[in-house]
Amino acid sequence: MSTPAVTVTDGAVELGGRPVLRGIDISVGTGEVLAVLGANGSGKSTLVRTMMGLVPTCRGEVRLFGTPLADFEDWQRVGFVPQRTSAASGVPASVREVVASGRLSRRRPFVPQRRADREAVEGAIGAVGLAGKARDGVSTLSGGQQQRVLIARALAGVPDLLVLDEPTAGVDVQSQQTFADALRTLVVRGATIVLVAHELGPLGDLVDRALVMRDGRVAYDGPPIAAFTDADTTHDHHHADLDRAPGDHAPTVASPLDRQGGRR
Numbered sequence: 001m002s003t004p005a006v007t008v009t010d011g012a013v014e015l016g017g018r019p020v021l022r023g024i025d026i027s028v029g030t031g032e033v034l035a036v037l038g039a040n041g042s043g044k045s046t047l048v049r050t051m052m053g054l055v056p057t058c059r060g061e062v063r064l065f066g067t068p069l070a071d072f073e074d075w076q077r078v079g080f081v082p083q084r085t086s087a088a089s090g091v092p093a094s095v096r097e098v099v100a101s102g103r104l105s106r107r108r109p110f111v112p113q114r115r116a117d118r119e120a121v122e123g124a125i126g127a128v129g130l131a132g133k134a135r136d137g138v139s140t141l142s143g144g145q146q147q148r149v150l151i152a153r154a155l156a157g158v159p160d161l162l163v164l165d166e167p168t169a170g171v172d173v174q175s176q177q178t179f180a181d182a183l184r185t186l187v188v189r190g191a192t193i194v195l196v197a198h199e200l201g202p203l204g205d206l207v208d209r210a211l212v213m214r215d216g217r218v219a220y221d222g223p224p225i226a227a228f229t230d231a232d233t234t235h236d237h238h239h240a241d242l243d244r245a246p247g248d249h250a251p252t253v254a255s256p257l258d259r260q261g262g263r264r
C-alpha cells in the first residue's frame, strides 16, 4: 500500500487555552478525495490548518507523505487554499501574477516561464472562471473572486495534495461545476484532495469519503452519505442536518462521542 498523503495520529490542539481538537486519528490515502464537514465551530478549519502545520498540536503527530511535519520539506507538492479572508485585498498584483506565483516552486530561478507554466496558469485562471479578469488587480475583485484567485494559484502548482477550506462558499453553481471539473483533472492525475465544506454541491460526485467533525472530534468517518452531500440552500438548515445525520444514518457514528459521554 502506498504511503498516505496525510496522517494525524492522536492529534490534539488547544487554542486560547481551550481544547479545539481532540483524539484525531485520520489517514488520507493517496488519490483520495476527503470532505471535512460539520457545524460552525466544530473544528474543520483548525483540522486542515493543523495538517498544514499552521496550527501546532499539543499532542499527537501529523505526517505528510509519511514525513513528520517538522521534517517535511516537499511543500511544492502541497497546495493550500485558506478560508476566504480579506488577505488578498490591497495586494497590488494582477490575477495572472498571483496565479503565476503558484508555479514558482516548480520553476528554476531566473528562467523565463516555460510554455507549461503559462498553460498551467491560463488553465487555472479559466478553471475558476476568471479568464476575462486575468489582467485585473486582485484588490479590485470581490471577496468571492479573490478566493477563486487563490484556488487558481493552488491549481496552477498542480499539487499532489490540495487542501481547500470552504472553496465554494458563496460561489454560484456554474462556477462550482467548473471548479469541480478542474479538481477532477487533478484527481485523475492521482492528487489527494482534502476539502472543508458546508455543502458539496457539484463537488459531491468527486468525494470518496466524508469526515464529520463535532466539538473538535471526528464524529463520522466513512462513505459520503446523501444527507451530508446533498446541496442545500441554507447553512443553518444544513448544520441541523449534520448535527442529526450521523446518529440517524450511520449508527456506528455516534459511538466515539458517546464513549466520551459527549463531553466538550
Ligand SMILES: Nc1ncnc2c1ncn2[C@@H]1O[C@H](COP(=O)(O)OP(=O)(O)OP(=O)(O)O)[C@@H](O)[C@H]1O
Pocket: 015, 016, 018, 020, 038, 039, 040, 041, 042, 043, 044, 045, 046, 047, 213
Ligand atoms: N485562534 C483561536 N483562539 C481561540 N479559539 C479559536 C481560535 N481559532 C478557532 N478557535 C475556536 O476553535 C473552534 C473551532 O474553530 P474552527 O474555525 O476550526 O471551526 P470550523 O468548523 O472551521 O468553523 P466554521 O464552519 O465556522 O469555519 C471554535 O470554537 C473557535 O471559536
